[in-house]
Amino acid sequence: MSPSEKILERLVSFPTISRDSNAELINYLRDYLAEFGIDSFLVSNDENTKFNLYAVIGPDGPGGVLLSGHTDVVPIEGQDWTVAPFCASRQGGRIYGRGTTDMKGFIACVLAMVPRAVAAKLAEPIHLVFSYDEEIGCIGIRGMLDVLEVKQVKPSYCIVGEPTSMQIGIAHKGKIGMTCRCHGASAHSALTTEGLNAIYLACDMIVEIRNLHNELSSASLHKEFGVPHSTLHVGTIEGGTALNIIPNYCEFKFEIRNIEADNAGLLLKRLQNSARTMARRYRNKFEASDICIEVFNQYPALQIEQDAEILGFVGDLLDNNEIIGIDFGTEAGMISSRLSIPAVVCGPGSMDQGHKPDEFILRSELERCDTFLSRLVHRLSQ
Ligand SMILES: [Zn+2]
The missing domain is CATH 3.30.70.360 (Alpha-Beta Plaits)
Known part of the structure; x- marks a missing residue:
């Protein structure tokens, strides 16, 4: 089992349906990052039950990339699951469980990348933002963006890892x-x-x-x-x-x-x-x-021009740089407009499997994302 698969199993075991607290999962993320000497900064909701997490790997300078994902998942009520939704199970090339594709798969790959990024001595930072309440209308990340705006966090690019089968999403509504x-x-x-x-x-x-x-x-x-x-x-x-x-x-x-x-x-x-x-x-x-x-x-909507620099940057990290528009909303539009940085959507898995019973992600998708992030680490350590 690859490190990202192992971490994904753990992430799925936290039933972080949007209405419920994500504190346990955030604690796990914070402890994991701390193991590699990385501090986390949390921004909570008013009730102190849900948290965004922000962390930086590498130097405290300009440039670099922001990797962003949401920790909440949609409910399972009324859905006919044939496997346990919060206990990841592997069948052939698939890993089943709520959130595997939307979008704990991406978060698992990012965490699996952390030791490599720490060892690589990055020349430019990798910023991480993990949010709550995305599934109910990109609610949670707003508080985090308020803080990042004040901190003047302004990396060169942002990649939101919603499932696009590792294609580059340049627009959403x-x-x-x-x-x-x-x-x-x-x-x-x-x-x-x-x-x-x-x-x-x-x-x-x-x-x-x-x-x-x-x-x-x-x-x-x-x-x-x-x-x-x-x-x-x-x-x-x-x-x-x-x-x-x-x-x-x-x-x-x-x-x-x-x-x-x-x-x-x-x-x-x-x-x-x-x-x-x-x-x-x-x-x-x-x-x-x-x-x-x-x-x-x-x-807000997201629209990146076809000749934007970010497309060259992200495209170089992928085997194919197919550009797509995305019909569902993501946090990319909000991050892009609030922090004034270009953002694209690119992550493992397909939304065809998101929000459905027996949600799954292909193991090969996690592998592709692992490769993508390894190349990112390599690129930022040059
Ligand atoms: Zn999502």
Whole structure:
């Protein structure tokens, strides 16, 4: 068993589902790094139950590379697992377990690299950032980025090791998550002129959202993505209390996932304007008429130019330097924009296996990532 496989087994054994604490896993990381004389810096959530970890290998100077990964995993509830999700098992060329591909496999390879990096006497540093609560909207890393911004940590490049089958992800979409609250006026359902149906307000607003989606899908084609344009989507809706009451309240949750070329803020503004106009239409008769959109989470898109230096740098460390766009969000956009450094997404495993029952990673993928990181150490020690 390779060192990275051995470490991955250990990492999988910590059930770090986003809602739960990741303290045990972080303690393990901290102890592991300490064995090689590397100090860790932790940034916790307000409740002191979840932690980001930051560490530096090598000289305390400029340049170098930031390797970044999240320690949390998605839940297993409602999924039909045939193997134990938090006890890694090997079958042929595969290692099964929650988080093997998304993305403890990468973290295991990074840890396995540490002794080599320490022995290599690096000329430029390798920065490590391991975060929490990525799976619920890149929440955890924000506190760490606040600190890194103040510390003026600014390596030359960042590599986020989400599973890309070791291809180079140069773009992913940004996201805004929102709640739309629609306020109408209650009345007996037989007296339709006496009430303002909040579910109808929501429906009208949802038509606006669908229209905007359709407009975007015909406008710009970005072939690097599976879905080659920005998207809007309504995920949940709730309203009304009984069939014979005109509902005075309805709310729904929706999202905008934007490519970098589409300004998500402007798209949101357009919807907010529509909401205002729509609600105003009824205000003469129904004072309460209102539609408001509340943002509860957002992160920026990532877009690296095809001729950017980082692509040459990372490409040299790989056997093939295939460039791809990624349909799921990652921390790369946020790291890149907050620290003003170029970031790409490149890691072992495939997201085809992520978030599913019987998640697995190919052992050959870990091997490829080990080779990649060995070359990185070699490159930075020259
Ligand atoms: Zn992930």
